[in-house]
Amino acid sequence: MQEYDLAIIGSGIGGALIAALNKNKNHILFEKDSNLGGCASTFKRYGNYYNVGATTFVGYEENHIIKKIFDDINYVPNIEESKIAIRTIQDKKVVDRVRNFEEFLIQIQEYYPNKNNRIFWGKIKKIDERFWQIKNIHFAKYSLKSYLKSLLTFKDLIKTFEMDLFKSASSFIKDTLGDISKEYQNFIDAQLLITVQSKLNDVSLLSMALGLSYPFHKVFYVNNGMGTIIEDILKEVNVHKKEEILNIKSLEDGYLIRSSKDEYKAKNIVLNTTIYDSKNLFDEKIKSYYEKFEFSDQSAFTLYLKIDSKKEFLEHYQIILKDDIPNCISNSFFISFSKLNDEKMSQNGYSVTISTHTKVTTWKALLNEEYKKQKEITQNFILEHFLDYFDTIKQEQIIKIFSATSLTFQRFIGRENCGGKAINLKTILQTPTCKTPFKGLYNVGDTIFAGQGWPGVALGASILDKELNEEF
Numbered sequence: 001m002q003e004y005d006l007a008i009i010g011s012g013i014g015g016a017l018i019a020a021l022n023k024n025k026n027h028i029l030f031e032k033d034s035n036l037g038g039c040a041s042t043f044k045r046y047g048n049y050y051n052v053g054a055t056t057f058v059g060y061e062e063n064h065i066i067k068k069i070f071d072d073i074n075y076v077p078n079i080e081e082s083k084i085a086i087r088t089i090q091d092k093k094v095v096d097r098v099r100n101f102e103e104f105l106i107q108i109q110e111y112y113p114n115k116n117n118r119i120f121w122g123k124i125k126k127i128d129e130r131f132w133q134i135k136n137i138h139f140a141k142y143s144l145k146s147y148l149k150s151l152l153t154f155k156d157l158i159k160t161f162e163m164d165l166f167k168s169a170s171s172f173i174k175d176t177l178g179d180i181s182k183e184y185q186n187f188i189d190a191q192l193l194i195t196v197q198s199k200l201n202d203v204s205l206l207s208m209a210l211g212l213s214y215p216f217h218k219v220f221y222v223n224n225g226m227g228t229i230i231e232d233i234l235k236e237v238n239v240h241k242k243e244e245i246l247n248i249k250s251l252e253d254g255y256l257i258r259s260s261k262d263e264y265k266a267k268n269i270v271l272n273t274t275i276y277d278s279k280n281l282f283d284e285k286i287k288s289y290y291e292k293f294e295f296s297d298q299s300a301f302t303l304y305l306k307i308d309s310k311k312e313f314l315e316h317y318q319i320i321l322k323d324d325i326p327n328c329i330s331n332s333f334f335i336s337f338s339k340l341n342d343e344k345m346s347q348n349g350y351s352v353t354i355s356t357h358t359k360v361t362t363w364k365a366l367l368n369e370e371y372k373k374q375k376e377i378t379q380n381f382i383l384e385h386f387l388d389y390f391d392t393i394k395q396e397q398i399i400k401i402f403s404a405t406s407l408t409f410q411r412f413i414g415r416e417n418c419g420g421k422a423i424n425l426k427t428i429l430q431t432p433t434c435k436t437p438f439k440g441l442y443n444v445g446d447t448i449f450a451g452q453g454w455p456g457v458a459l460g461a462s463i464l465d466k467e468l469n470e471e472f
C-alpha cells in the first residue's frame with residue numbers, strides 16, 4: 001500500500017493552495033471530478049469552456065495573502081485588471097464599482113443620495129484596509145495554547161477596530177446613514193450576497209466592510225478560465241483526478257484512506273470537503289465531531305450561456321430586480337462575460353456564467369419532472385431579464401444555454417451547499433477551525449474560518465499551512 005505524509009482531499013482553492021505550498025513533502029491530492037478547482041474550476045461542455053462559479057479574482061496585490069502565497073510558490077497568474085470591477089444596475093440606476101473612491105462616491109451620491117455617504121463608505125474602506133494589514137491572524141480552538149494564540153489575533157482586531165468590531169452592520173448603517181431607501185438597501189444586500197453570502201441584517205460591521213470593499217481592491221479577469229490558476233499551481237503536485245475518497249479510518253499512526261480506485265495510508269489528512277460533507281467519510285468518533293456543525297442551507301443557481309456576439313461588454317454586471325427570482329432567495333443575479341480576445345473561453349462566442357442564490361432544500365424537495373419544470377422556470381426568468389437589460393443581444397444569438405442547481409453541484413463536486421456562514425459575534429464560536437481535535441486531521445475551504453472566495457479561503461489556507469509546518 002502506498003504511504004504518504006500528507007493526503008489532500010479535494011482540489012478546490014483551499015486544497016490546491018495547501019498542496020502547492022507543501023509540494024516538497026511526500027504528498028498526494030485526490031480530486032473526484034475530472035476538472036480541478038471545485039467551485040473555481042473551468043469545465044468543457046458541447047465543445048465550449050465555462051467557469052463553474054468563481055469568475056472574479058481579488059487579492060493579488062501587495063500586503064495581501066494571495067500575493068504572498070503565490071510569491072511563496074513562485075507563481076505569477078495570467079490575469080488582467082478589470083477597469084470597472086462590477087457594473088451594478090438597479091432599474092435606471094447604474095453604479096460602476098471602480099477602485100477610485102471619489103469616482104465611486106460621485107455615482108453613489110447621484111443614485112443613492114445621503115449626506116453621510118462619504119463617512120459611511122470611507123469607514124467601510126478603512127476597516128477593510130486595516131483588516132488586511134493585520135499580520136499573523138490565527139484561529140484555533142483545540143488547546144489552551146491555541147486559544148491564547150487566537151486571542152492575540154482578537155486583541156489585534158480589537159486594538160485596531162475598538163468598539164466597531166462589536167457593531168452589527170444594520171446598527172452602523174442606522175447610525176451613519178439613518179433610514180435608507182429600499183433601493184439603497186437592495187444595492188447593499190446584493191453585493192453582500194455575492195461576497196459574504198448574507199444580507200446586511202445578518203452580518204457584523206467587519207463582515208460588511210470586507211464584503212462591500214471587494215471592488216476597492218484590484219479585481220482581475222483570469223485569462224483562459226479560473227480553472228487555469230488551479231491547474232497551474234498543481235503542476236508539480238501528485239494529483240489523482242477522478243478518484244473519489246469514500247471512507248477514512250483512523251489508525252495508530254495515521255489514517256487508512258479508501259478511494260474509488262485503491263487504498264492508501266497517510267500520516268496527515270487535509271479535507272477540502274465541506275464541513276457538512278466530511279462526516280460522510282468517517283465512522284463514529286470523527287463522524288460525530290463533524291455532525292455537530294449545523295448545515296447552512298445556501299447554494300447557487302447558475303446559468304451557462306454561449307453567445308454569438310462581437311459587441312463589447314464589461315467582464316461583470318450585477319442586475320438587481322424588484323422581486324425575488326423564482327426558487328431563489330435573491331432578487332439579483334451576477335453576470336460574468338469572457339473577454340472576446342480570450343482564445344480558450346471565447347471560442348465560438350462569449351462564455352457567460354450567471355449566478356444567484358438559492359436554498360438546497362428548495363431543489364431537494366422536488367421530484368423528477370417537477371425539478372426539471374422548476375429549473376426551467378428559474379432559467380427562463382433569469383434569461384428573460386438578462387435579455388431585457390442586454391438589448392443588443394437577441395435570443396437567437398444564444399447558441400447554448402444550460403443551468404445548475406445545488407443538485408448539480410452535489411453530482412460534480414460533492415457539495416450541495418455553496419458558501420459558508422457569515423462570521424459575527426454570535427457565530428464565531430461555532431465557526432470551524434482548520435485543526436480538528438484529531439491528530440493529523442485538518443480542514444480547509446470556504447466552510448472553515450476565514451470564509452469564502454479567494455481571499456477568505458486563502459487566509460484559511462495560510463493559517464493551516466503554519467499549523468502543518470509546526471507539526472512536520
Ligand SMILES: Cc1cc2nc3c(=O)[nH]c(=O)nc-3n(C[C@H](O)[C@H](O)[C@H](O)COP(=O)(O)OP(=O)(O)OC[C@H]3O[C@@H](n4cnc5c(N)ncnc54)[C@H](O)[C@@H]3O)c2cc1C
Pocket residue numbers: 009010011012013014015030031032033036037038039040052053054055056057058243244245246272273274300302355356412413414415418419444445446447451452453454455457
Ligand atoms: C456561483 C458561485 C460564484 C462564485 N463567484 C466567486 C468569485 O467570483 N470570486 C471568488 O473569489 N469566489 C467566488 N465564489 C466562491 C468560491 O468559488 C468558493 O468559495 C471557493 O472556490 C471554494 O473553495 P474550497 O476550497 O472550499 O473548495 P471547493 O470549491 O468546495 O472544492 C472542493 C473540491 O473537493 C472535491 N471533493 C469533494 N469531495 C471529494 C471526495 N470525497 N474525494 C475527492 N474529492 C472530493 C470536489 O470535487 C471539489 O473539487 C463563487 C462561488 C459560487 C458557487
